[in-house]
Amino acid sequence: MPPRLTRHQRRLFHWIEDYIAEHGMAPLFDEMRDGLEYESKSSVSIHMKALKDKGYLTYIPRKARSTQILRPSRQVPLLGTIAAHSLVTIFPDEEVEMLNLAGLPKFAGLSRHEISQYFALRVRGDSMEGAMIADGDIVVMRWHNDPTEIKNGTIVAARVNETTTLKYLHREGSRIMLVPANDRYQPTTIDAEWEEVEIQGVYVGSVRGLI
Template identity: 45%
Template sequence: MLELSPPKQKLLDWLEDYIDRYHAVPSYGEMAAALGYKSKDTIRFHLTDLRAAGYVAWKEGSVKSLVICKPRSRTIPILGVIAAGGLVETFPDSEIDEFVDISTLPHFVGKRRTQMQEYFALRVKGDSMIGAAIADGDVVILRKTSEPKSIQNGEIVAARFETQTTLKHLFWSGDQIILQPANPSYPVIEKRAEDVAIEGIFVGLVRGLV
């Protein structure tokens, strides 16, 4: 398929999110209002080009029959490496150039494109979480959180302290955080809660990525 201009890409993305959310097709007027166009003709122009390029289709005279012919993949960035053993640096300053497609994972079916901004991925280094079926080389998917206190005991998190990160089960103990490995060969880590930043909560993984 052809590369789209920014206005056409914006319309296509908005349409896909709208249809995902409401399971219906918006009117020309709704599209124009949402994207800031004064004229419905601008929407018709972009839709005609999208249809010609094979991105959408509809029955003549019925925009409500519009379908997305090739839904775009849901990708999230792989931000770096996380330790499942010792500690390693993560979230590099260099430009992100690696992404993972998570559109087929059950957790993400039906989620809108805007919701994907809550998620990121990290490559696992080490085997301290092997008991939780997380192996060296896996790519773990994590959800950002702004409320660490809402995390339940036993959940797997990406915990950051002293500029480094590790993947562990989290347990609360007063003003302490206990980071428990899923491999008896590794020690438990105990830190003051105020010294630990929870970067994300584990929601799934992808295995076999090169």
């Protein structure tokens, strides 16, 4: 476990992360003081030294904008494995691994709150290879509060009863079709009046060879 931060240290660390995400460079100590309304720059120096000693960041003394984040909090949880070829149970009851995707262009400018809307799954199977999603890839998903707003043809993680799959979503009245991107597999058809269907997330992109 990483060393715990005090409330003031965590506040400064998160402020620095959001500043770098917004501006693409590290803040000056004067900007930290003004942004957090400290009375003096010495308060910033004390907290920065503590963050450096605990391994959360590093910087070169007296060198402007040299701060680098070593232990980012802006991470995406890898929640388990999802089947591309069939319906299987995912989200195992085990320790969640965190992935640092902040360096990717799509995530670089997002705040910690915005990144919290995303999660990741490892793909099992090849039924989505036509969508450039291969067996073993990590797919990044976004939580979606209103499934009725999701357009037909969107790739989703869909939960049917107690099982989940990654497929294209198509609706026709009460009928829901989960369609693969590989001609070797057949669509899964569900009558929403008789079976419960939950859209767990909307596909954002995939990362190959990340872990």
